[in-house]
Amino acid sequence: MFNRLCIIGVGLIGGSIAKAVRQQNLCKSIVGYGRQQDLKNLQAAKHLAVIDEYYLNAEQALGNADCVVIATPVGAIGDIFALLKPFWSKSVVYTDVGSTKGNVVAAAKRIFAAVPDNLVLTHPIAGAEQSGVEACTADLFLNKRLIVTPVANTNPETVQKVQRFWEQLGSVVSLMSVGRHDSVLAATSHLPHILAFSLVNMLGHKDEHNDIFKYAAGGFRDFTRIASSDPTMWRDICSANKNEIIPLIQQLKEELDNIQQTLKNDNNQQLFETFSYARNARQRFLDQFENPMSKSLTFTIQPGGKLQGEARVPGDKSISHRSIMLGSLTEGVTHVKGFLEAEDALATLQAFRDMGVEIEGPVNGELTIHGVGKHGLKAPKNDLYLGNSGTSMRLLSGLLAGQSFNSVLTGDTSLSGRPMKRVTEPLAAMGANIKATAQGTAPLHITGTAGRLTGIDYAMPMASAQVKSCLLLAGMYAQGVTSVTEPAPTRDHTERMLSGFAYPVKKQGNKVSISAEGILKAVDIDVPGDISSAAFFLVGASIAPGSDLLLKHVGINPTRTGVIDILRLMGANIKVLNERIVGGEPVADLHVLHSALKGIDIPEALVPLAIDEFPVLFVAAACAEGQTRLSGAEELRVKESDRIQVMAEGLQVVGIKAQPTRDGMIIQGGSIGGGIVTSHGDHRIAMAFSIAGLRAAAPITILDCENVNTSFPEFKDLVKQLGLDLVCETC
Ligand code: S3P
Numbered sequence: 037m038f039n040r041l042c043i044i045g046v047g048l049i050g051g052s053i054a055k056a057v058r059q060q061n062l063c064k065s066i067v068g069y070g071r072q073q074d075l076k077n078l079q080a081a082k083h084l085a086v087i088d089e090y091y092l093n094a095e096q097a098l099g100n101a102d103c104v105v106i107a108t109p110v111g112a113i114g115d116i117f118a119l120l121k122p123f124w125s126k127s128v129v130y131t132d133v134g135s136t137k138g139n140v141v142a143a144a145k146r147i148f149a150a151v152p153d154n155l156v157l158t159h160p161i162a163g164a165e166q167s168g169v170e171a172c173t174a175d176l177f178l179n180k181r182l183i184v185t186p187v188a189n190t191n192p193e194t195v196q197k198v199q200r201f202w203e204q205l206g207s208v209v210s211l212m213s214v215g216r217h218d219s220v221l222a223a224t225s226h227l228p229h230i231l232a233f234s235l236v237n238m239l240g241h242k243d244e245h246n247d248i249f250k251y252a253a254g255g256f257r258d259f260t261r262i263a264s265s266d267p268t269m270w271r272d273i274c275s276a277n278k279n280e281i282i283p284l285i286q287q288l289k290e291e292l293d294n295i296q297q298t299l300k301n302d303n304n305q306q307l308f309e310t311f312s313y314a315r316n317a318r319q320r321f322l323d324q325f326e327n328p329m330s331k332s333l334t335f336t337i338q339p340g341g342k343l344q345g346e347a348r349v350p351g352d353k354s355i356s357h358r359s360i361m362l363g364s365l366t367e368g369v370t371h372v373k374g375f376l377e378a379e380d381a382l383a384t385l386q387a388f389r390d391m392g393v394e395i396e397g398p399v400n401g402e403l404t405i406h407g408v409g410k411h412g413l414k415a416p417k418n419d420l421y422l423g424n425s426g427t428s429m430r431l432l433s434g435l436l437a438g439q440s441f442n443s444v445l446t447g448d449t450s451l452s453g454r455p456m457k458r459v460t461e462p463l464a465a466m467g468a469n470i471k472a473t474a475q476g477t478a479p480l481h482i483t484g485t486a487g488r489l490t491g492i493d494y495a496m497p498m499a500s501a502q503v504k505s506c507l508l509l510a511g512m513y514a515q516g517v518t519s520v521t522e523p524a525p526t527r528d529h530t531e532r533m534l535s536g537f538a539y540p541v542k543k544q545g546n547k548v549s550i551s552a553e554g555i556l557k558a559v560d561i562d563v564p565g566d567i568s569s570a571a572f573f574l575v576g577a578s579i580a581p582g583s584d585l586l587l588k589h590v591g592i593n594p595t596r597t598g599v600i601d602i603l604r605l606m607g608a609n610i611k612v613l614n615e616r617i618v619g620g621e622p623v624a625d626l627h628v629l630h631s632a633l634k635g636i637d638i639p640e641a642l643v644p645l646a647i648d649e650f651p652v653l654f655v656a657a658a659c660a661e662g663q664t665r666l667s668g669a670e671e672l673r674v675k676e677s678d679r680i681q682v683m684a685e686g687l688q689v690v691g692i693k694a695q696p697t698r699d700g701m702i703i704q705g706g707s708i709g710g711g712i713v714t715s716h717g718d719h720r721i722a723m724a725f726s727i728a729g730l731r732a733a734a735p736i737t738i739l740d741c742e743n744v745n746t747s748f749p750e751f752k753d754l755v756k757q758l759g760l761d762l763v764c765e766t767c
Contacts, residue, residue, distance in 0.1 A: 037062045037063065037103075037197070037200070037201060037204070037235070038062065038063045038064075038129070039063065039064050039065070039100065039101075039102050039104075040063065040064060040065045040066075040067065040100050040101045040102060040571055041054070041057060041062075041063040041065070041066045041101065041103045041104075041105065041590075042066075042067050042068075042069060042097050042098055042101035042103070042104045042105070043067070043068050043069070043087065043105050043107055043579050044070075044097075044104065044105065044106045044107060044108060044116060045069075045070065045074075045106065045107040045108035045109075045112075046068040046070065046074075046077060046078060046081040046087060046090070046107070046169050047077070047107065047167055047168055047169060047172075048163065048167050048168060048169070048171050048172050048176075049107045049133050049162075049163065049172075049176070049647040050068070050105065050107030050133075050146065050169075050172075050523070050617075051081055051086045051087075051169040051171075051172030052162075052172040052173055052174065052176035053087055053105055053107065053133075053177075053179065053198065053205065054066045054068070054081075054086045054087055054172075055172055055173065055174040056174045056175070056176070056177060056205040056206070057205070057698045058174075058698075059174045060204050060205065060712065062069070062201065062204055063103070065088045065089070066086075066087045066088055067087055067088060067089045067090065067091060067097055067101065068081055068082075068086075068089075068090040068091070068097070069090070069091055069092075069094060069097035069098075069404050070090065070092065071092065072092060074092075074489075075092065077168065077169055078092075078201060078352060079558075080169050080170065081169045082352060084169065084170070086169055086172060091238070092758060094119050094120070094123065095123060098120070098123045099700065101128060102129065103128065103129045103130075103131075104120070104128055104130045104131070105131055105132070105133065106130070106131070106132040106133070106134075107132070107133050109266075109268055109269045109272045110134040110135060110139060110140065110272045110273055110276050111268075111271070111276065112272075113132065113134060113139065113143045114146065114147065115141050116291065117143055117144060117146075117147040117148065117519075118147050118583055120146055121148065122338030123686075124148075124152065126154060128154065128175055129154060129156070129197055129198060130152070130154055130156070131134050131155070131156045131157070131158050131192055131198050131201075132155075132157055132158065132216065133158060133159065133160055134157070134159065135221060135225065135226075135269075135273045135635060136218055136221070136273055136276040136277040137157050137159065137185045137214040137217045137218055137277070138214055138215065138277070138279075139276035139277070139297075140157055141157070141187060141214055147311075148721060150189065151187050151189065151190070152193055153189050153191040154188055154194050155187070155190070156184060156186065156194050156195050156198040157184070157185045157187075157309055157507055158182060158183065158184050158185070158198060159182065159183045159185070159213070159217065159221070160176075160177050160180060160181075160182045160202070160207060161180055161181040161182065161183065161225075162176050162177050162180035162182075162207075162419060163176075167265075167266040167269070171353065172712070175206065176701070177202065177205045177206050177207045178205075178206035178207075178652065178739075179206060179207075179208060179332035179334070179739065179740070180206070180207055180208065180228075181207065181208050181209075181210065182202045182207035182208065182209045182210075183209075183210055183211070183212050183217055184198065184199055184202075184210070184211050184707075185211070185212055185213065185214045185217045186211065187214060195211075196685075200685065200689070202688050202713055203424075203712070203714050203739075204689075204711075204714075206241050206712065206739060207232075208332075208714065208716075208717075208739070208740055209714075210444045212450075212603065216647075218280050219280050219382075221277070221280075222277050222280035222281045222284055223284055226273060226274055226277055226280070226281050226633065227281060227284045227288065228262065229262050229265065229273075229287070230273075230281065230285070231288070232259065232260045232261070232262045232263040233263050233270070233411055234262040235259065235260060235263070236260050241369065254711070261333070262709075268538060269382070275642065281625075282544035283650050284368050295310065298310065300453055301410065303426070310357075310453045317692075319444050323477045330586070332737055332739070332740060332741075332742060332764070332766070333740075333741040333742045333744070333764055333766060334737060334738065334740075334741060334764070334765045334766075335482065335725075335726055335735045335737070335738040335741045335752065335763070335764055336735055336736070336738075336762070336763045336765070337537075337728075337729025337732065337735060337736045337737075337738070337760065337761065337762050337763075338729070338735055338761035338763075339710065339729060339731075339732040339733055339734055339735060339736075340717060340730065340732075340757045340761070341578045341580060341729075341730055341760050341761055342577075342580040342581060342582040342583040342630070342730070342759050342761070343577040343580055343583045343730070343758045343759045344582075344583060344584050344758060344759050345571060345585065345586075345755075345757070345758050345759075346585075346586045346587075346588060347569060347573065347574070347585070347586070347587055347588070347754055347757075347758060348565055348587070348588045348589055348593060349565040349566055349569040349570045349587060349590065349748075349754075350376050350377070350378065350401075350565065350748060350749075350750060351374040351375050351376035351381075351401060351563035351564070351565065351566060352376065352563050352564055352565065352566040352567070352568075352591050353378070353380055353381060353566055353622070353747050354375050354427065354527055354529050354566075354593070355529050355533070355561070355563045355564070356375050356376040356381040356384075356503070356563055357380070357381055357425075357427050357428060357431065358371075358382045358431075358505075358529055358530060358533050359372045359375065359403075359405075359533070359561045359563065360372075360381070360385050360388055360395070360403075360405065361388070361431060361432075361435065361509070362383065362533055362537050362539075362556055363405035363407060363558070363561070364388045364391075364393040364395075364405055364407055364408060364412075364413070365404075365407060365408070365409065365410050365412075365512075366405075366409070366537060366556040366557060366558040367407055367409050367556065367557065367558070368407050368409030368557060368558030368721045369405065369406055369407065369556055369558055369577055370402060370405040370407060370558045370559065370560065370561065371402070371403070371404055371405075371560045371561070372401075372402065372403040372405065372560070372561045372563065372564075373401055373402050373403075373476055373560075373561070373562050373563065374401050374562055374563035374564065375397075375398050375402065375403050375563055376401075376563065376566065376747070377398050377399045377401060377645050377749070378746055378748060378749050379423050379424065379425075379743075379745050379747075379749075380423065380424060380425035380427065380746045380747060380748070381387050381422070381425075383422045383423040383424075383425045383428050384422070384425065384427075384428045384432075385398075385403075386414070386421075387407075387420040387422065387428065387432060388413075390416040390417070390418070390420055391413040391414055391416050391420075392408065392412075392414035393405065393407075393408055393411060393413070394406040401563075405453045405537075407556070407558055409555070410512065410513075410555060410556065411440075413439055414441070415441030415442065415443070416441075416443055417489075417562075419443075419444040419445070419446045419447050419479070419524060420432065420443060420444065420446070421446050421447070422446065422447045422451060423447060423451065423746065424447065424448050424450055424451055424676060424717075424719075424743055424746045425447070425451065425746065426451060426675075426676070427502055428504060429445050429447055429451060429454075429456070429478060429480070429716055430456070430459050430502040430503065430506045430529075431502060431509055432445060432503070433445060433456070433459050433460065433463065433470060433480055433482065433506055433652060434459065434463060434505070434506030434507055434508070434510035435506075435508040435509040435512075435513075436482045436484070437463050437466070437468035437469075437470060437482055437484075437485060437489060437510050437511070437513070438468075438484075438485060438486075438487055438489050438509075438510055438512065438513020438514065439484040439485075439486070439489070440484050440486035441484045442481070442482060442483050442484050443482045443484070444479055444480065444481050444482070445478055445479060445480040445482065446478055446479045447478050448525040449717075450676050450677065450717055451478060451716070452477055452479070453477060454477065454478075454674055454676075455477065455614045456472050456476055456477055456478060456480060457472070457476035457599065457671040458497075458498065458503050459502070459503055459506045459507075460472055460476065460480070461505070462492065462494050462506075463506070463510055464625075465492050465494070465505070466489040466490055466491070466492050466507075466511075466514055466516075466518070467485060467488060467489045467490050468482070468485060468489060468510065469482070469483035469485060470482050473485075485513075487513045487514075487515075487552070488515075489510055489511075489513055489514035489515070490514055490516060491511055491514045491515060491516035491517045491518035491519070492507075492514050492518060492519075493517075493518075493519045493521075494507055494518075494519065494520050494521070495521045495523075496520055496521065496522050496523060497523070498523070499522055499523050499524040499525075499526050499643075499644040499647075499671070500526060500627050500671070501526035501527040501528070501529070501530070501595075503520075504520045504522055504526060504530070504548065505529075505530040507520050507643060508520065508530055508531070508534070508541070508548065508550050509530075511549075511550040511551065511552070512539070512550060512552055512554075513552060514551070514552060515552065515759050516551065517549050517550070517551045518549065518550050518551065519547055519548065519549040519550075520547070520549075521546055522545045522546050522548075524546075524643075524644045525546070525595050525642065525644065525645065526644050527593065527594060527595040527596055528593070528595050529593070529621075531543060531548055532593075532620050532621065533561075533620070534550070534556075535620070536559055536561075536619065536620045537556040537557060537558070537559055538554075538555075538556065538557040538559075539554045539555070539556050540553065542553045557558050557717040559619075560619070561619055562618050562619040563619075564588070564589055564590065564591030564618055564621050564623045565588070565589045565590040565591060565623075565749075566590075566591065566747070567590050567591050567592065567593075567596045567597065567599065567600075568592045568596075568599075568648040568649060568720075568747070569651050569747065569748050569751075570587045570626060571584055571599045571648075571649040571653075572652050572723050572724070572726075572727050572751070572754075572755070573587055573628070574587070574599060574603060574608070574610060574626065575602070575603065575652045575653065575655055575656045575727055575760070576630055576727045576730055576755070576758075576760070577628035577629070577630060578603055578606075578608040578609070578610075578628060578631055578632060578633060578656060579630070579633065579655070579656060579659040579727075579730055579731050580630060580730040580731065580759075581630050582630060583628065583629065583759075584628075584629055584630075585627070585629075585758065586625060586626070586628075587625065587626040587627075587628070588625045589618075589623055589625065590623065590624060590625070590626050591621055591622070591623055592615070592622045592623065592624045593621055593622055593644040594613065594622070594644060594645075595645060597645060598642040598643070598644070598645030598646025598647075598649065599646045599649040599653065600626075601642055601646075602613070602636075602638055602642055602646055602649075602653055603633075603653075604674060605636050605638075605639075606634055606635070606636050606656060606657075606660055606664070607631055607632060607633050607634050607635040607660075608627050608628070608631050608633060608656075609628065609629040609631040610626060610627070610628070611626070611627040611628075611676075612624045612625075612626060613625045613626070613627055631662065633656055633659060633705075634660050634661050634662055635657060635659035635660045635662035635663045635664040635665075635703070635704075635705055636660075636664055636665075636702075637664075637665045638653075638664065638665065638666045638667075640667060640668035643666075643668050643669045643671075647669075647672070648720060650669060650672055650683075651679055651683050651718075651720045651721050651723075651724035652681060652720070652723065652724040652727055654666075654668075654683045654686075654687065654694070654701060654703060654724065655724050655725070655728045657701075657703040657705065657726055658687055658692040658694070658703055658705060658706065658728065658731075659705060659708070659731050660691075660705040661680075661705050662704075662705055663703065663704050663705070664703045664704060664705070665700065665701075665702050666700035666701050666702075667697065667699050667700040668699055668700065669699055669700045670698065670699040670700075672700075675718070675720075676717070676718040676719065676720070676743070677715075677716040677717065677718035677721060678716075679718065679720070680696045680697075680699075680701055681696055682714075682715075682718065682721055683701070683721060684696035684701055684723070685713075686713035686714070686721065687703065687723055689711040689712070690708050690709050690710065690711050690713065690725075690728065690732065690736060691706065691707065691708060691709035691711075692704070692705075692706050692708060694741040707733050708728055708732045708733065708736075709732065709733050709734055710732055710733065710734025710735045711734075711736060711737070712736075712737045712738075712739065713725050713736065713737070713738055713739070714738070714739040714740050715738055715739065715740045715741055715743070716740060717740050717742075717743050718743065718746075719743040719744045719745075719746050719747050719748065722738050722741040722743065722744050723742070723744060723748065723751055725738045726738060726751075726752075726755060726760065726762055727755075727760075729760060729762070730760060741764070750763045
């Protein structure tokens with residue numbers, strides 16, 4: 037990525053960057069800069085081969101460097117900017133790693149008048165209580181969060197370059213404003229350090245301190261580990277961010293006062309509740325954020341291989357969600373088989389259990405749902421947490437808007453960033469009362485209207501089955517008729533399944549209508565295999581020479597088969613065999629043989645019919661001869677990740693010319709190399725790059741793959757069984 041990297045301050049962070057850069061081969065040479073008093077440390081860094089050379093003279097250190105990382109304590113940042121100013125160059129990328137950002141911006145403005153557009157501020161949320169170059173490791177940033185805080189005039193291309201740089205070092209990168217960064221970090225990092233330091237101070241100054249420390253047990257060790265951190269660094273951080281920290285200290289004092297008062301009052305019940313609340317809150321936090329990070333999955337794919345044999349992919353995600361939703365509303369007992377036992381569908385299942393529906397299973401994909409009737413759902417005691425699942429949130433918002441109780445829908449970081457206005461706005465037009473964030477995102481606070489919704493005739497601005505389904509579910513609780521007109525055909529499982537449950541739905545051309553007149557009668561559901569999961573194998577077998585694969589019992593609903601049409605247009609050899617109807621849905625076995633693919637202009641009419649399959653179709657395009665162009669697919673930017681940007685960046689990392697456009701991508705077929713890519717927590721990106729390994733020339737490592745469990749937990753085992761060399765590691 038760079039020719040010469042200059043690290044200013046070769047301590048734990050600076051040294052670890054150098055080691056990781058060397059391991060990833062991102063620069064030709066790495067030099068360190070320090071002051072006279074840093075000489076010993078710099079000598080050690082050179083001796084340990086962390087850096088190639090060091091300088092005590094800034095001009096020499098900076099000469100020819102095209103990337104400069106400032107890794108000094110945050111208090112020194114002003115002096116460092118002053119030192120760099122005479123040598124500042126437009127063509128160099130500058131970045132820092134400071135734990136506070138407001139002070140860095142202030143220092144930059146003081147020295148340069150404005151923050152230079154080629155200075156990208158970053159903060160790796162990684163470190164250790166040890167300091168110095170001896171403590172540094174190449175994997176310090178692997179699977180750790182890194183926050184980039186661009187300011188208004190930061191050059192977006194430089195931001196992207198710095199983002200890619202950190203991703204290559206293994207970080208999971210997110211973007212945040214400077215102000216938000218400093219307030220979040222004050223609470224989660226700076227305040228805990230102050231607490232640890234002050235507890236040890238208080239105990240250390242007591243006369244009996246020897247005894248106290250002698251008998252200190254695990255709790256004391258755990259709690260005060262961070263009091264072993266570098267005092268210079270923490271002095272600088274706390275003073276730089278004092279405006280955020282001081283009010284938090286005040287709140288903490290009040291919390292301690294409350295506990296003191298509770299003890300004085302012998303209010304043991306109150307004490308129990310305070311502790312229980314904290315314990316549960318911590319557990320929720322671990323479940324939602326900490327565990328997925330600490331158990332972050334990495335896939336490493338050895339190049340080559342072919343896919344051979346017979347397989348059955350797991351149940352269709354869209355149908356699995358709807359089987360729970362509609363089964364719960366029936367008057368009777370619904371048996372489901374082939375249910376997708378993956379996190380997204382299980383989130384829907386849990387939500388309905390939380391609303392009082394008795395659901396047995398799943399055991400081997402089988403479920404028994406004891407329907408409570410259209411008006412039988414009960415108020416959930418807590419927020420309904422829907423994980424990563426957009427379908428759960430959008431469909432449930434419609435269903436819950438018409439209930440007689442209030443509810444709150446929450447999700448993980450990705451889901452909390454996805455647009456919800458597309459459902460809250462038409463629902464508001466029906467009279468729903470839903471509060472989202474100012475950005476129109478979750479959490480959604482829904483006030484039940486007890487069936488006082490009014491039907492609307494809605495022309496959907498985008499081709500979205502989730503929006504259509506949301507409004508149809510709300511329409512079951514609205515006065516009059518609710519109609520949705522779609523600009524292009526989208527998956528029609530909701531309409532089909534409602535009819536299957538004997539609920540009246542009218543379809544006229546591209547318009548579907550529903551009303552509150554009707555009840556759902558229980559039926560048994562046989563969920564077909566998910567064509568969106570089959571797509572990885574359709575592409576894999578098409579691109580890998582020697583492949584011969586039979587995928588059994590795959591749903592081929594005509595609103596979902598765009599992937600087959602697109603691959604066939606590219607020259608794929610896919611046969612649809614043994615077509616049949618199972619529980620109202622067309623199903624078939626798909627036979628795929630390897631075939632030379634050619635680039636095409638993907639017809640826009642096929643886009644909504646293959647909307648979830650583009651990550652892996654981009655891989656097919658990378659292996660095709662010539663150019664493939666996709667347009668009319670702006671919806672891809674608001675999926676579990678921005679699938680246009682993330683796929684383009686990943687393809688570029690593995691050596692493919694992929695140019696993202698506003699609503700699609702232009703991909704020049706070529707040779708796939710190797711490298712480290714990140715899925716950005718998006719299951720379909722992780723699986724798409726795994727499939728790319730079949731045609732790669734070197735290993736591909738994919739970071740952040742745990743969300744494969746949202747739709748296809750068996751993926752890694754199945755793909756291995758069929759012929760891909762995939763190793764899954766937990767970090
Ligand atoms: C889905 C609809 C699609 C799809 C999603 C599942 C559904 O989303 O991408 O994975 O089950 O209704 P949009 O409706 O937003 O296109």
